[in-house]
Amino acid sequence: MKAVKIIGRILLILVKLSAVLSLAIILYFLIPPLYNRYIIYPELEHERALLWKKYKKPQQSTKHTDYKGVLHSHTYRSHDSRGILSEIIPAAKKAKLNFIFLVDHRLSDLDTFPRGIHGTFNDIVIESGTESPGPSMMVTPLRNVVLDWKSDRNQLIHNVVKNGGMVFYLHSEDSHDWANPDYQGMEIYNIHSDLIDEKSPLKFLINGMLNSGVNRHWSYRELFDEQTKIIVLWDSLNNHRKIVGMAAVDAHNNQSLRARYLKNGKVEWVGPNAKTLSITEPGWKEKLLFGKPDIAGWTFKMELDTYFHSFNFANTHIFGDTLSSRALKNELVKGHAYISFESLAEANGFQFVSSDSSGKINAVMGDLIQSKNVFRLKATSPFPVKFELYQNGKIIDSKEDSYDYEFQTKNKKGNYRIVARLKFRKEWLPWVYTNPIYVY
Ligand SMILES: [Zn+2]
Missing domain, CATH: 2.60.40 (Immunoglobulin-like)
Known part of the structure; x- marks a missing residue:
């Protein structure tokens, strides 16, 4: 009898301990996001409103226009995105973009240009290129051509640049042939490069989930760190020749849980990286969670990296006199450009x-x-x-x-x-x- 009592007591202590431990874990993950939500973000919001009131239009010292846009974005033509124009254009309008340079992942080794979406949509210039396999590059030929990704890479870069195209190195944290004589520039900031250095992605995720909506521009910025190593590399490369710095959004709009009806009446659940999680008959879960379909047909969405929040995060401004993809490219490769973090404040001017x-x-x-x-x-x-x-x-x-x-x-x-x-x-x-x- 005594032994049973002792075991009972031990069990009770264990239950209490695990309850305390669970509570501690929950508090560990919940307190920072809640503190952000009720203390830090309102403070930041207040400071930002005060800052925005201090806007003074700078006197224009050159005749060039400051065009704001984003570089290195993806659409449904990449394996890891479902983004369509009717989602991208409103987001770009809201972020006051003049241009988007897309780089979807290649579909096959023979890559035909122009590819994907390119043209002017609702006054936004969209040019399409490819994010190359291997060491990642933004390759934008701006002409009718077929590129062979199996061909010699240096020759490919040389030909694209020689024929009026653009090659920028992406993901500058990765190894590249930095001594290549033909590429014109590199990312000095990329949201994805910045995200992968987070020490606690789970904390970032939970904070993002609990601070979506009006706080999302602040919770998204939690990933921001100065990219010191990359900037040092950029400076050292510029000691040898001009290497233009650009900012990349690497927007995929794919860190989310989404669902929608398919044509056959079944429901597709889509998880992170735009991967299909399941295709099922609609049941109680769908009845409970689904709302009206949005423009892309999603009836349920829990998302972190919306197109708007990416487009309003890391921008490249290009000075020019014409809003066309060729004119923008010509100015960008000259380095007539700067990068900015627009959710803090608009940098135009x-x-x-x-x-x-x-x-x-x-x-x-x-x-x-x-x-x-x-x-x-x-x-x-x-x-x-x-x-x-x-x-x-x-x-x-x-x-x-x-x-x-x-x-x-x-x-x-x-x-x-x-x-x-x-x-x-x-x-x-x-x-x-x-x-x-x-x-x-
Ligand atoms: Zn990319």
């Missing part, structure tokens, strides 16, 4: 130029210019920022809380670029990275 001693503007970001002609570097921002000036990758000057910035180069050579930071919760967050002005 940001400028970085050089002038001679009489004040005449003689170069913009991306340009090469002789040192004897450069007297001053100037940057302007639509919001008060902390300007940081980098020369060959080293910070040499900064200025806080200002719309304007000036620096006398005293004819000193180097690659000069600006990082502009916005202040949130006492921290200067990176907001704009310009391409360098190359003073030689």
